[in-house]
Amino acid sequence: MPDPGRYPGYDVLRKRHTPSWNDKTRQVVDARLAVPREPRFFTGQEMAMVTAIADRLVPQPRSRPPVPVAALIDDKLHKGHEDGFRGDGMPREREAWRRGLAALDAEARARHGAGFAGLPGPQQDALLKRMEQGGLSGPAWGGMPSKTFFKQRMAKDIVFAYYAHPTAWSEIGFGGPASPRGYVRLGYDERDPWEAAEARDGDAGDAQRKNRNVG
Amino acid sequence: MSDDPRHAPRAGHGRAPDVFRPGAWVPMREYGEDEAVDFVIVGTGAGGGTLACKLAEHGFSVVAMDAGPYFRPLEDFASDEAEQSKLYWTDDRISTGENPIQLGSNNSGKAVGGSTVHFAMVSLRFRPEWFKSRTLLGYGFDWPLDWQEMWHYYHEVEEALKIAGPITYPWGPPRPRYPYRAHPLNAAAMALAKGCEAMGVAWTETPIATLSAPRGLAHPCVYRGFCVTGCSTNAKQSALVTWIPRAIAAGAEIRDLAMVGRVETGPDGLATGVHYHREGRWRFQKARNVVVAGYSIETPRLLLNSATARYPQGLANSSGLVGKYLMVQANQAVWGKMEAEVRSYKAPPSLAITEHWNYDDNKDFFGGYCYMSQGPLPQLWANTQINAHGLWGEPLMQEMQDYNHQVGLKIVGEMLPQERNGVTLAEDKDQYGLPVPRVSYSWCDNDKALIAHSLGFMEKALGAIDATDIWRQEDDTCHLNGGARMGGDPRTSVVDADCRSWDIRNLWICDGSVFPTVGGVNPSLTIQAIACRTGDRIKQMATRGEL
Numbered sequence: 001m002p003d004p005g006r007y008p009g010y011d012v013l014r015k016r017h018t019p020s021w022n023d024k025t026r027q028v029v030d031a032r033l034a035v036p037r038e039p040r041f042f043t044g045q046e047m048a049m050v051t052a053i054a055d056r057l058v059p060q061p062r063s064r065p066p067v068p069v070a071a072l073i074d075d076k077l078h079k080g081h082e083d084g085f086r087g088d089g090m091p092r093e094r095e096a097w098r099r100g101l102a103a104l105d106a107e108a109r110a111r112h113g114a115g116f117a118g119l120p121g122p123q124q125d126a127l128l129k130r131m132e133q134g135g136l137s138g139p140a141w142g143g144m145p146s147k148t149f150f151k152q153r154m155a156k157d158i159v160f161a162y163y164a165h166p167t168a169w170s171e172i173g174f175g176g177p178a179s180p181r182g183y184v185r186l187g188y189d190e191r192d193p194w195e196a197a198e199a200r201d202g203d204a205g206d207a208q209r210k211n212r213n214v215g
Numbered sequence: 216m217s218d219d220p221r222h223a224p225r226a227g228h229g230r231a232p233d234v235f236r237p238g239a240w241v242p243m244r245e246y247g248e249d250e251a252v253d254f255v256i257v258g259t260g261a262g263g264g265t266l267a268c269k270l271a272e273h274g275f276s277v278v279a280m281d282a283g284p285y286f287r288p289l290e291d292f293a294s295d296e297a298e299q300s301k302l303y304w305t306d307d308r309i310s311t312g313e314n315p316i317q318l319g320s321n322n323s324g325k326a327v328g329g330s331t332v333h334f335a336m337v338s339l340r341f342r343p344e345w346f347k348s349r350t351l352l353g354y355g356f357d358w359p360l361d362w363q364e365m366w367h368y369y370h371e372v373e374e375a376l377k378i379a380g381p382i383t384y385p386w387g388p389p390r391p392r393y394p395y396r397a398h399p400l401n402a403a404a405m406a407l408a409k410g411c412e413a414m415g416v417a418w419t420e421t422p423i424a425t426l427s428a429p430r431g432l433a434h435p436c437v438y439r440g441f442c443v444t445g446c447s448t449n450a451k452q453s454a455l456v457t458w459i460p461r462a463i464a465a466g467a468e469i470r471d472l473a474m475v476g477r478v479e480t481g482p483d484g485l486a487t488g489v490h491y492h493r494e495g496r497w498r499f500q501k502a503r504n505v506v507v508a509g510y511s512i513e514t515p516r517l518l519l520n521s522a523t524a525r526y527p528q529g530l531a532n533s534s535g536l537v538g539k540y541l542m543v544q545a546n547q548a549v550w551g552k553m554e555a556e557v558r559s560y561k562a563p564p565s566l567a568i569t570e571h572w573n574y575d576d577n578k579d580f581f582g583g584y585c586y587m588s589q590g591p592l593p594q595l596w597a598n599t600q601i602n603a604h605g606l607w608g609e610p611l612m613q614e615m616q617d618y619n620h621q622v623g624l625k626i627v628g629e630m631l632p633q634e635r636n637g638v639t640l641a642e643d644k645d646q647y648g649l650p651v652p653r654v655s656y657s658w659c660d661n662d663k664a665l666i667a668h669s670l671g672f673m674e675k676a677l678g679a680i681d682a683t684d685i686w687r688q689e690d691d692t693c694h695l696n697g698g699a700r701m702g703g704d705p706r707t708s709v710v711d712a713d714c715r716s717w718d719i720r721n722l723w724i725c726d727g728s729v730f731p732t733v734g735g736v737n738p739s740l741t742i743q744a745i746a747c748r749t750g751d752r753i754k755q756m757a758t759r760g761e762l
C-alpha cells in the first residue's frame with residue numbers, strides 16, 4: 001500500500017471550481033497540466049538526461065503519476081522565458097542547458113564509460129555533487145563554471161518546474177491558488193476548511209476525512 | 216482578438232485600461248509626438264508613477280512611458296508563482312563581482328506601476344539621522360534633504376496609499392496616525408513578536424501598503440499571500456492602482472510597451488526628447504523636460520547609452536558617478552521549524568517587524584537593519600532549500616514536507632555605498648540592439664559585520680521560541696538603490712536635492728537611483744516621498760520661472 005503521506009487524500013485540484021481559483025488561474029494551470037511531453041527544445045537524448053537528473057534532485061514516489069519536470073523545462077526553454085540575469089562566464093539559458101548537459105555527459109563517459117542517464121543512482125549523485133561544488137571543468141564546459149550552472153540554472157529550473165505543479169502542492173500541503181477567496185484563519189494550528197489537513201500523531205484517518213471535504 | 220497586454224499596447228486611442236474593472240476602460244488624454252510635452256517620464260514605478268501624478272495634478276502636460284505591459288490585475292493575474300514571473304524585468308543582464316546579485320524577480324519589475332506591482336508593500340520611514348549619516352553617524356554620505364521636510368512628504372504618501380499600520384510606532388520621532396488600522400498577525404508574525412519579547416526588544420505590526428478596509432472600488436486584503444507575485448484583488452496599493460489612475464484623471468498620458476533607448480540632446484546641450492520603441496519601430500517624443508525613472512540599473516544604463524560627442528561619458532555624468540555607488544540591501548535570513556502549523560503562505564509575508572537595530576548605536580559596525588517575518592511560496596522555498604541550504608534528493612523532499620511548519624526571520628540591512636559597485640555597459644546586445652548592463656557587486660567588511668550580527672541575533676530569537684532545525688541563509692540581497700546619487704556638489708553627485716541633473720538642467724532623475732545611502736528599511740516609501748517633493752519643487756520653480 002502506498003504511503004498516504006503527510007496530507008492523505010488532499011488534492012489541491014479539487015479546489016479548481018471553488019472561489020479559490022479565478023479564471024486566469026484555471027487557464028494557466030490547465031495549460032501546465034497539458035504541457036506537451038514531446039520535446040520542442042531538447043533532443044530526445046537531452047530530455048532523457050534531464051529526466052535522469054530530476055530523478056536525483058527531486059525523486060518522486062512511484063505510487064502516483066510523476067510531475068513531468070523535463071517537459072516543463074523544455075516548455076520554458078522553447079518559449080524563451082529567462083531569469084533576467086546571468087553570472088560571469090554564463091551563456092544565455094538555452095546555450096547553458098545545452099552545454100551543461102553535454103559536459104555532464106562527457107564527464108560521465110570519461111569516468112564511467114557510459115552516458116549519465118545510464119549510470120546507477122549513486123554514481124549519478126557523485127557526479128552531481130562534484131558539479132555542485134564546482135569540481136567539474138572538462139573542455140566541454142567551455143569555461144562555464146559547473147557550480148554556477150548547477151545553482152543558477154539546472155537545480156533552479158528543476159525545483160521551479162517541480163513546485164509549479166499541483167501534484168507537488170498537494171504533497172506539501174500548500175493551499176495553492178487563493179483568489180478571490182483567500183484565508184480567514186491565520187494563527188498557529190488554524191486551518192480553514194479549504195486547506196489541507198495534516199496527519200498528526202498517526203491519525204491519518206481524521207486528516208483523510210477532512211481532506212475529502214476540502215473544496 | 217488576443218488581449219494579452221504583453222503583446223500589444225493597451226493604452227491609446229483616447230483610453231487606458233481601467234484597473235478596477237475587468238475589460239473596462241477610462242478616458243485618457245493623448246499628446247502628439249511633435250508636440251513638445253512639458254515632461255516625458257521614463258518608467259512608471261514608485262518614482263516615475265508618483266511624479267507623473269504630481270506633475271499632472273500641478274497642471275503640466277505629461278507623457279509617462281514604460282517598457283512593461285499595462286495589466287488589469289483582476290483579470291490578468293493568476294494565483295500562481297510561475298505565471299506571475301511575467302511581472303519581472305527579465306531582459307538579459309550580466310551580474311558579476313565578489314558577491315554577484317540576483318536580479319529579475321529579486322528586485323526588478325517591468326510593468327506599468329514598476330516594481331510596486333510585485334513588491335511586498337512594507338512601507339517604512341527612514342530614521343531621521345540617515346539623511347545626515349556622514350555628519351551624525353560617521354559613515355556614508357549626507358543627503359541634501361532635510362528629515363523634517365521628508366516627514367511631511369512621508370505623510371503625504373502614507374495618506375495616498377492608505378497605509379495600514381500600528382497605533383503607535385515604537386521607534387523614532389512621533390509620526391501621525393496611519394490612515395488604516397493594522398492587519399491581524401498571522402502565525403509567522405506571532406513568532407517574530409514572541410521572539411522579540413524573549414530577547415527584550417520592541418516589535419510592531421508592519422506598516423504596509425495593503426488595505427485593511429475597503430477603499431473606493433478596491434476591497435480589503437483577503438490574506439491570500441501571493442503579494443510578491445502580484446495582487447489579483449487590488450488590495451495592494453501599488454503605483455498601478457493609486458498614482459497612475461490619479462495621473463490619468465489629471466490629464467497625463469501613459470504609454471505601455473514603450474522602451475526608451477536613448478535620451479536626445481540638442482545643440483545647446485539640453486534634452487529634447489526620447490527615442491522609444493513601440494509597436495515594432497523606433498519613435499521620437501519631443502519634450503521640454505525628460506525625467507529618467509527606470510530604477511538603479513536601467514537609469515544609469517539609459518544615461519550611459521545616450522552618450523554623444525558632447526557628452527562622451529553619457530548624460531549627466533561630468534562627475535563620473537553615473538552607475539557608481541549602487542547599493543543593494545542585505546536580505547539574510549534564519550529559518551527554523553515550529554511544532555505547531557504555521558502555514559506562512561497565508562497573508563502578506565511581513566506582518567510584524569522590529570527596527571530595534573536601526574535605532575541602537577551600540578554596535579561595532581556602521582548602519583542598521585530591521586527584520587521581518589516571512590512567507591515564501593513553494594517554488595521560492597524549494598529554491599532556497601537547494602541553493603542556500605544545499606539540500607537535494609530525499610533530504611530535500613523530506614524538508615519540503617515540513618513546509619507548513621517553517622518560520623523565518625529576514626533582515627533588510629544597510630549596505631555601505633562603495634564606488635566599485637555599479638553598472639557599466641557590456642558588449643552583448645538586448646532584443647532592441649542596445650548594450651546590456653553589467654552589474655558588479657562586492658560586500659565590504661562592514662557589510663559582513665552587519666550580516667553576522669543580524670544572523671546571530673535572529674538565531675537567538677528563533678531559539679527563544681523553541682524553533683528547531685534552525686539554519687542560516689547567508690547570501691541573499693534585495694532592493695536596489697543608488698547609481699545616480701543626489702548631493703549638494705556637482706563634482707560628487709549626479710543630481711541636486713530636486714532630482715535635477717547638475718549638467719543638463721532639463722534632465723531629471725526620480726527613482727531609487729538618487730539615494731546616496733540606503734538605510735536599513737525598504738526603500739519605496741522614501742522613493743515616493745522624494746517624488747512628491749520633486750513634483751512640488753518643480754511647480755514652485757515653474758512659478759518662479761526657474762525651469
Ligand SMILES: Cc1cc2nc3c(=O)[nH]c(=O)nc-3n(C[C@H](O)[C@H](O)[C@H](O)COP(=O)(O)OP(=O)(O)OC[C@H]3O[C@@H](n4cnc5c(N)ncnc54)[C@H](O)[C@@H]3O)c2cc1C
Pocket residue numbers: 257258259260261262263280281282283304320321322323324325326327328329330331333334335336337338339443473474475476508509510511513514517694695725726727728737738739740742
Ligand atoms: C519582490 C520584491 C519585493 C519588494 N518589497 C518591497 C517592500 O516590501 N517595501 C519596499 O519599500 N520596497 C520593496 N521592494 C522594492 C521596491 O519595489 C522598489 O524599490 C521600487 O519600486 C523602486 O522604484 P523605482 O521607481 O526606482 O523603480 P521601479 O518601481 O522598478 O520602476 C521602474 C520602471 O521603469 C521601467 N523602465 C526601466 N527602464 C526603462 C526604459 N528604458 N524605457 C521604458 N521603461 C523603462 C520599468 O519597466 C519599470 O516599470 C520590493 C521589490 C521586489 C522586487
Ligand code: SF4
Pocket residue numbers: 182425435436437438439440441442445446447448449450451562563
Ligand atoms: S495577501 Fe492581500 S495584498 Fe497580498 S496578494 Fe493577497 S489580497 Fe493582495
